[in-house]
Amino acid sequence: MPIEIKMPALSPTMEEGKLAKWLVKEGDTVASGDIMAEIETDKATMEFEAVDEGTIGKITVPEGTEGVKVGTVIALLVGEDEDASAVASAPVPAEAPKAETAEAEAPKAEPKTPESAPAPAAPAAPQTISSKEGRVIASPLAKRLAAAKGVDLDSLTGSGPNGRIVKADVEAAQPGTAKPKAAAPANDTAPAPAAAARPATVEMAAETRALLDDRIPHSVEKLSGMRKTIARRLTQSMQEAPHIYLTVDIRLDKLMAMRAELNAALEKQGVKVSVNDMLVKALGKALIDVPECNVSFAGAELIKYERADVSVAVSIPGGLITPIVQDANGKSFSEIAKATKDLGKRAKEGKLQPAEYQGGTASISNMGMMGIKHFTAVINPPQATIIAIGAGEKRPWVMPDGSLGVATVMTATGSFDHRAVDGADGARLMAAFREYVENPLGMVA
Known part of the structure; x- marks a missing residue:
């Protein structure tokens, strides 16, 4: 039977938190002590470690989700003798809250034309660079050690799950290998600055709408947990x-x-x-x-x-x-x-x-x-x-x-x-x- 990974109480007074970032994905193998996610409380962002070992069968709460109540099932972990595919197709638990991200709350865009629609992505093989974010997959501790030693993470091969760089990889590397980041080339494929600067649309509460004076230029942003x-x-x-x-x-x-x-x-x-x-x-x-x-x-x-x-x-x-x-x-x-x-x-x-x-x-x-x-x-x-x-x-x-x-x-x-x-x-x-x-x-x- 899959093990339910629940939102932890990282402080005595914590009632809910934001699942800021997943550091693993479905199909990854984790062991006790591996850093699985970064969770944002009202005062700090803290790392969440795995207690049991197994394979991530399903992530039920996506990263960026705010207001996740303590005790909510955020992922399912399967053991060696269990079928991970069956868990992956299981429905999301009802208590998992909706992600309050700008993408989820913004008005839906018109469907893309066939010419502009991206081609289906091939299944990704384990690699060091995340195709989703274009970044090196490394634990937060490994990143801090690399910055302190001057180690270029791009030059390392990770020994952790799915090629993830861990502390031991950085400690074994030669210091002073970090290279200055090259400036992004100016070409036609670069995203337009105006699109990046566009403020996110948030769903306002009724009391906010009642107070709002639309005659005055304004912006509305969600309150942080802090x-x-x-x-x-x-x-x-x-x-x-x-x-x-x-x-x-x-x-x-x-x-x-x-x-x-x-x-x-x-x-x-x-x-x-x-x-x-x-x-x-x-x-x-x-x-x-x-x-x-x-x-x-x-x-x-x-x-x-x-x-x-x-x-x-x-x-x-x-x-x-x-x-x-x-x-x-x-x-x-x-x-x-x-x-x-x-x-x-x-x-x-x-x-x-x-x-x-x-x-x-x-x-x-x-x-x-x-x-x-x-x-x-x-x-x-x-x-x-x-x-x-x-x-x-x-x-x-x-x-x-x-x-x-x-x-x-x-x-x-x-x-x-x-x-x-x-x-x-x-x-x-x-x-x-x-x-x-x-x-x-x-x-x-």
Whole structure:
């Protein structure tokens, strides 16, 4: 009996995903551990590995399909003693959703004339180049290794299923064999640029049509899974968590001076500490000092955390993600700098694992580098605390001796879930955060 390959839950909160790309096709043989597909969750694109071995008898959900529910049968795998042809002719399971691709949703074109219709393609033999996409068939890991070693994938013969290039093939190749890509020749067979630039047609929902003003030039695009999740979670946060906002002005001069000394000392190690790295540390220390704010509201219970895992808001194409600096209170400035650099880079590449961006005990959102002086942030559920950081700027300031001077000052606003955090406790957290920033030696004492 064929084995049903189902849409996996790649994170604890995943309910559906997009089957971004199949890396195998019907008739391919797979073994346990082979990468079969790339699946796009709300935050990242992740590889899906085979658990069993056998032959792909039927792919029931085509690549590009959005909104595939967890548990939906996406392919059928047959064993050695089973008839793959019988499985291939089986009907597609009813629960397989329709592909929401531009091709599927666009109006159907007029039938082609016999003169323009392409000739039937001959059955393709196993080969290295995919005739469908004109690309080398290689696992994502093999492609990354090839790019790092400078290996030309076109020069390799794959040892994987159907001639697919795998990690071992790249490791055995000589580095530095990559050739610069030649420019595409300009000839009459090249596709017209206008056809490639034509926007895809999407099927609009009734509420979209009701809002649309056809008098204004416009385009309509489907919401990505990430944007849908952001909309859902932020709406949930604002509807369910009564926000209370507390704002303080914080002097940065001592912090900036310490940062300059730290970076001079760390220059040989190639580490550069940012102001935001130091603010992450300050929030981590403040959360330990005021544990009443290092909590999550769970309805009938209140969850209290003994470690400060600070989520850092990072803007990425198409949305926002909050990678977590674990144990921010216990890490050194250089450790936080290395962690935030790595997390931010992989966040923008879509390579974070769910455990690296789901969870955390509090968040920090810094828009100061964009020149924003003051803003309020929406709480990132199930957390109860987030601090919004504004730009540091020169302001008139009353010095400790009572004289009037000029200081570098930023505005920070804490948003708290009032179900879990009382105003007085939130005020204590903001005071502790300000104390660590204005007297940064306290963070290393």
